[in-house]
Amino acid sequence: MKLALPKGRLLKDTAALLEAAGLGLAEYDEKSRSYRPQSDEFTSLSPKVFQEKDVPIQVAVGNYDLGICGLDWVTELLSKYPSADLVELGELGYGKGGLYVAASVRAGISSLDEVDGRFERVRMVSEYPNLAEFVALQHRLRRFSVLPVWGAAEVYPPECAELVLVRAASANGLARHGLVPLAKVLASTTVLVANRNSLAEADMGGLLARLRTTRVRTRQSERLSPVGGATSESPEEHNGNAVRLALPDGHQQRHTVRFLAKAGIDIGEYDEPLKTRRPRIGLDGISVKVIRPQDMPAQVANGNFDLAVTGEDWLRDHLYRFPSSPVERMVNLGFGTVRIVAVVSERIPVHDAAELRGYALRSLLQIRVASEYVNIADKYARDNHLAGYRVIPTWGASEAFLPEDADLLIENTETGATLRKHKLRIIDDLFESSACVITHKGALSDSRKVPTIERAIEVMKRTAA
Amino acid sequence: MRVHKCRGMVDLLPDDMVRFRHIEEVFRDSCLKHGYGEIRTPTLEYLHLFTASGTLTPAMLGRVYSFLDWDGWSGERVVLRPDGTIPTVRLFLESVNQEGTTRLFYVANTFTFEETGTERRERWQCGAELIGSNLASADVELVLLASEVLSRLGVGPLVVRLSHGGLIKTLLSELGLEAEKQAEVFDHLLEGDARALGDVGTEDPNLARALRVLMHVKGNSSGYLENVRALLGDALPRFQADLDELTKAVELLAAMGCTFEIDMTSGRGFEYYTGAMFQFCVSGERVGGGGRYDDLIPLVGGPSLPASGFALYMDTLMELVEFEPGNDRSVLIAAHRGGTDEVQTAFEVAADLREAGYAVEMDMGQPSTSSHRWSVSVSKGGALSLTDQATGKTRKASASANLLDLMEGAK
Numbered sequence: 001m002k003l004a005l006p007k008g009r010l011l012k013d014t015a016a017l018l019e020a021a022g023l024g025l026a027e028y029d030e031k032s033r034s035y036r037p038q039s040d041e042f043t044s045l046s047p048k049v050f051q052e053k054d055v056p057i058q059v060a061v062g063n064y065d066l067g068i069c070g071l072d073w074v075t076e077l078l079s080k081y082p083s084a085d086l087v088e089l090g091e092l093g094y095g096k097g098g099l100y101v102a103a104s105v106r107a108g109i110s111s112l113d114e115v116d117g118r119f120e121r122v123r124m125v126s127e128y129p130n131l132a133e134f135v136a137l138q139h140r141l142r143r144f145s146v147l148p149v150w151g152a153a154e155v156y157p158p159e160c161a162e163l164v165l166v167r168a169a170s171a172n173g174l175a176r177h178g179l180v181p182l183a184k185v186l187a188s189t190t191v192l193v194a195n196r197n198s199l200a201e202a203d204m205g206g207l208l209a210r211l212r213t214t215r216v217r218t219r220q221s222e223r224l225s226p227v228g229g230a231t232s233e234s235p236e237e238h239n240g241n242a243v244r245l246a247l248p249d250g251h252q253q254r255h256t257v258r259f260l261a262k263a264g265i266d267i268g269e270y271d272e273p274l275k276t277r278r279p280r281i282g283l284d285g286i287s288v289k290v291i292r293p294q295d296m297p298a299q300v301a302n303g304n305f306d307l308a309v310t311g312e313d314w315l316r317d318h319l320y321r322f323p324s325s326p327v328e329r330m331v332n333l334g335f336g337t338v339r340i341v342a343v344v345s346e347r348i349p350v351h352d353a354a355e356l357r358g359y360a361l362r363s364l365l366q367i368r369v370a371s372e373y374v375n376i377a378d379k380y381a382r383d384n385h386l387a388g389y390r391v392i393p394t395w396g397a398s399e400a401f402l403p404e405d406a407d408l409l410i411e412n413t414e415t416g417a418t419l420r421k422h423k424l425r426i427i428d429d430l431f432e433s434s435a436c437v438i439t440h441k442g443a444l445s446d447s448r449k450v451p452t453i454e455r456a457i458e459v460m461k462r463t464a465a
Numbered sequence: 466m467r468v469h470k471c472r473g474m475v476d477l478l479p480d481d482m483v484r485f486r487h488i489e490e491v492f493r494d495s496c497l498k499h500g501y502g503e504i505r506t507p508t509l510e511y512l513h514l515f516t517a518s519g520t521l522t523p524a525m526l527g528r529v530y531s532f533l534d535w536d537g538w539s540g541e542r543v544v545l546r547p548d549g550t551i552p553t554v555r556l557f558l559e560s561v562n563q564e565g566t567t568r569l570f571y572v573a574n575t576f577t578f579e580e581t582g583t584e585r586r587e588r589w590q591c592g593a594e595l596i597g598s599n600l601a602s603a604d605v606e607l608v609l610l611a612s613e614v615l616s617r618l619g620v621g622p623l624v625v626r627l628s629h630g631g632l633i634k635t636l637l638s639e640l641g642l643e644a645e646k647q648a649e650v651f652d653h654l655l656e657g658d659a660r661a662l663g664d665v666g667t668e669d670p671n672l673a674r675a676l677r678v679l680m681h682v683k684g685n686s687s688g689y690l691e692n693v694r695a696l697l698g699d700a701l702p703r704f705q706a707d708l709d710e711l712t713k714a715v716e717l718l719a720a721m722g723c724t725f726e727i728d729m730t731s732g733r734g735f736e737y738y739t740g741a742m743f744q745f746c747v748s749g750e751r752v753g754g755g756g757r758y759d760d761l762i763p764l765v766g767g768p769s770l771p772a773s774g775f776a777l778y779m780d781t782l783m784e785l786v787e788f789e790p791g792n793d794r795s796v797l798i799a800a801h802r803g804g805t806d807e808v809q810t811a812f813e814v815a816a817d818l819r820e821a822g823y824a825v826e827m828d829m830g831q832p833s834t835s836s837h838r839w840s841v842s843v844s845k846g847g848a849l850s851l852t853d854q855a856t857g858k859t860r861k862a863s864a865s866a867n868l869l870d871l872m873e874g875a876k
Contacts, residue, residue, distance in 0.1 A: 137523045137526045137527060138523050142516055147540040298538050298540075321533075322537065324535065
């Protein structure tokens with residue numbers, strides 16, 4: 001019996017639930033780097049740890065019999081694929097929150113019915129693009145774009161989006177981000193899900209009975225984002241002449257803080273832990289937002305930012321999908337360097353792309369390519385003529401997919417140590433990626449912004465050198 | 466690895482294409498003779514063309530094939546055309562002089578996702594749109610045009626089912642439903658679920674009586690509409706304009722000898738209809754449909770212009786139409802021994818016969834997949850012989866002209 005378990009926000013409560021249910025999973029905790037915890041009690045149980053939003057997908061495609069995740073990700077999947085083989089088996093009593101459609105308080109609207117009258121064109125930003133589209137269609141928004149993001153959706157309105165679809169503990173929690181709820185789309189909680197065919201064919205009664213009757217004490221209510229502190233997130237009045245700079249959160253944040261300090265640029269509120277997603281920067285004429293580096297190329301292409309600090313990997317992923325995009329790299333910052341590599345399990349006798357192609361043909365295998373870099377992975381498979389391949393988008397922890405749930409991985413690595421630890425083999429080196437500054441080609445023709453952009457670029461170039 | 470076509474897609478083989486082209490040609494010919502001009506819109510359109518409120522229902526929009534184009538970084542999606550009328554209206558607004566009456570027709574494929582993959586996701590339709598007239602005679606012209614096409618295709622007997630979008634909408638608002646509920650019931654009705662309206666109760670006895678007749682009795686004359694008028698009592702003034710419009714169309718169709726049925730629950734498919742709606746049925750099967758859509762052009766951003774149109778469903782017609790083109794003008798030509806001179810002669814004779822309107826296939830020494838009335842053999846020295854496969858008789862011929870005389874003479 002295969003069980004898909006969540007990383008991240010639900011891990012602690014889920015571990016407590018499984019402990020209380022008597023499963024006693026070793027190495028399923030926040031510190032462990034193992035993706036394959038073991039149960040002493042249920043020896044036939046094969047648990048694997050995924051990013052939460054991967055859980056319902058893995059269960060729906062039949063790779064796992066059972067899974068635990070938020071109802072929000074289940075609904076996100078089913079709103080686009082209603083006939084998916086995914087059955088929700090009930091609430092587990094923790095991880096409660098809601099999904100809300102919200103707008104900036106400055107928009108002056110309080111319901112979705114007012115949206116079409118207020119905006120000619122509506123941009124809705126969300127980590128839940130399927131649900132966002134569903135909501136837009138149900139409410140008959142006339143002209144809308146859904147912009148999928150990896151995170152930090154709440155920081156986009158009003159400058160970069162009219163609406164967001166976000167998860168929050170309550171409607172009140174939105175106010176501190178300068179947002180007003182227009183509609184509650186879903187009351188979300190953690191649920192147990194099962195594959196329809198597994199339910200029909202396999203006896204999972206023992207485990208289901210234990211999970212159904214076990215409850216755990218819940219932790220504090222969930223916050224909208226990891227941003228803490230008392231700083232109000234309300235947007236300031238937009239200054240049309242200001243150069244808009246996007247800085248990264250996540251892994252690159254630490255490096256970027258160090259780089260800015262080295263450049264002598266004061267941006268205290270950006271230090272870890274992040275206190276606000278709109279930190280003030282000690283460079284005149286520049287306003288800053290902190291968003292996910294994955295989202296930056298698209299945001300710069302759309303003219304929402306003039307400059308952004310992201311990775312070469314995410315720039316290429318964007319340009320492979322949108323070859324005529326107006327985004328270009330201005331400065332290589334030289335930190336956060338990784339190699340983007342193609343990886344297989346050591347279990348398969350393949351050492352390069354040609355051997356993989358031959359292996360797939362001989363074994364009639366439809367190669368499953370897992371990656372966070374969907375477009376880089378797609379291009380790699382295309383360029384190497386992997387017949388009948390499928391790209392499986394992941395949201396991190398991709399190395400856990402090999403060998404059971406994918407055959408090839410396109411992944412970044414600093415030293416290769418993690419890959420070796422998981423018994424994986426690099427078969428191709430695609431390119432080297434470092435942090436870089438990207439810009440919109442059009443920003444350099446705006447005479448009001450050019451002096452500020454040139455000054456910022458100059459400082460960064462000097463520091464990088 | 467074996468390759469297959471995508472789920473829900475259909476290959477059209479040579480025999481299918483013969484029927485497809487026959488339907489297309491009959492439709493084109495009839496439209497051209499009625500003064501309609503042929504257009505072709507692109508397969509890709511922007512999604513927002515279809516999301517404009519009141520053009521397609523959310524259920525239909527949830528099944529369109531939409532995706533980001535290669536320059537779609539703004540998140541603006543494009544769709545594989547899910548409908549023929551809305552792109553025609555877009556083309557009309559973008560490129561056509563909007564004064565007077567415009568008649569347009571098209572043969573186009575539309576794409577709608579269907580979950581099981583057992584039904585078609587790509588469908589072909591022959592559509593005609595009459596833009597700029599609000600007369601009932603415009604609706605009747607379209608019904609007669611569709612009837613003519615179906616008659617020429619030998620499909621029948623035809624029953625035209627009539628309904629009225631405006632009448633249904635007035636009814637929903639009279640029933641006192643909240644706007645959201647109205648939209649929900651209307652969506653259900655347009656998805657073909659008549660119970661949605663039948664289940665709605667009303668305390669107004671006049672309305673209840675009229676509703677009972679409209680939902681449960683099918684009419685076949687203007688008398689039926691007179692009965693509905695009488696039953697509506699005090700509520701009549703609110704329905705007067707819609708009933709008058711439908712009555713005019715019914716009277717005209719009756720005068721033209723058209724067989725029709727007034728069925729309020731037949732208006733299936735599209736939300737944009739505002740007036741008379743018609744379905745074309747043969748042996749209980751829907752082979753086409755259409756109606757008046759006076760609000761669509763303003764919804765898509767154009768001026769207030771009345772319009773109506775219809776589409777015939779080619780995939781259904783392909784199942785019903787029996788058409789064998791015959792092989793009287795079909796020739797198989799063979800160069801025996803395969804010498805250069807004989808092959809050259811065979812090619813030259815084939816060109817002459819094609820020039821004269823014959824379909825000529827070169828024999829490659831293997832069985833042909835087509836049937837031919839005539840076979841021509843080229844022997845050494847360029848001697849020709851002609852065999853009529855219908856009679857088995859073989860005659861000698863000296864040149865292409867001689868062959869043509871023999872073939873024409875035999876017919």
